[in-house]
Amino acid sequence: MFKAGETPLVWEAYAIRYAHHHRMARENFIGGDIHDGPMPLDYFVWALRSGDRVYVVDTGFDEAVAKKRGRNHLRSPGEGLQRLGIEPSQVRDVILTHMHYDHSGNHDMFPQAMYHVQQREMQFCTGPYMTHAFMRLPFDAEDVCAMVKKLYGGRVVFHDGDAEIAPGLSVHYVGGHSMGLQMVRVWTRRGWVVLASDAAHYYANMDLGLVYPFTFHVGDTLEGYRRAGELADSKDHIIPGHDPEVLKRYPAAGPGLEDWIVRLD
Numbered sequence: 001m002f003k004a005g006e007t008p009l010v011w012e013a014y015a016i017r018y019a020h021h022h023r024m025a026r027e028n029f030i031g032g033d034i035h036d037g038p039m040p041l042d043y044f045v046w047a048l049r050s051g052d053r054v055y056v057v058d059t060g061f062d063e064a065v066a067k068k069r070g071r072n073h074l075r076s077p078g079e080g081l082q083r084l085g086i087e088p089s090q091v092r093d094v095i096l097t098h099m100h101y102d103h104s105g106n107h108d109m110f111p112q113a114m115y116h117v118q119q120r121e122m123q124f125c126t127g128p129y130m131t132h133a134f135m136r137l138p139f140d141a142e143d144v145c146a147m148v149k150k151l152y153g154g155r156v157v158f159h160d161g162d163a164e165i166a167p168g169l170s171v172h173y174v175g176g177h178s179m180g181l182q183m184v185r186v187w188t189r190r191g192w193v194v195l196a197s198d199a200a201h202y203y204a205n206m207d208l209g210l211v212y213p214f215t216f217h218v219g220d221t222l223e224g225y226r227r228a229g230e231l232a233d234s235k236d237h238i239i240p241g242h243d244p245e246v247l248k249r250y251p252a253a254g255p256g257l258e259d260w261i262v263r264l265d
């Protein structure tokens, strides 16, 4: 991914939990789960920082959307960023892994930011597949309209496939779960970390080769698990998008931040 001679920056990487939702394991895998039991979802945004360069990955949803969707909103993603010393109003770059409602809300939180998104994702959420109610389910028209407004405000950067967007920081097209889903790969003090986002909701998706029920393309989803493995330095370097285990496997980013913000680097 590197341009010749370019030295990667070393990035700090954080996962910030902002919401929670109860559900059963059988609801999380196509074909159900013979070991059924509670298997909740956590909701995260991620922050990457190197010196004064900051990238926020995904924007989460707010209290009102949580109410509408029956999710348990814990804290605004903005509050988590502030806790790390990142002022949302000053953020210059936001990467959207995909346009699902739980990844692309809080439209006015980053008034100065450019938004990085895959071309195919915007085509998907504004195109003919959205004539199907099932396909629209994880999207919110308000999020899509907000992105179209940003586009016309000159604030969207389209990527088509893989792209290095800063030294040691790249996006990687996966598709699968959503037509234009992208992962983020980042160079850290412990090596290459991959923010899989919804390329894998849980570690179990990758470990068992089982796919989350809401999926645009099953084959591309399975290929995505393999791709994440190729891009990351080890399994332990792949961060799934919704697994409560993330908070247990990685250390809190500071005192009192357990169950809220962990360091992935």
Ligand SMILES: [Zn+2]
Pocket: 098, 100, 138, 177, 178, 198
């Ligand atoms: Zn999603």
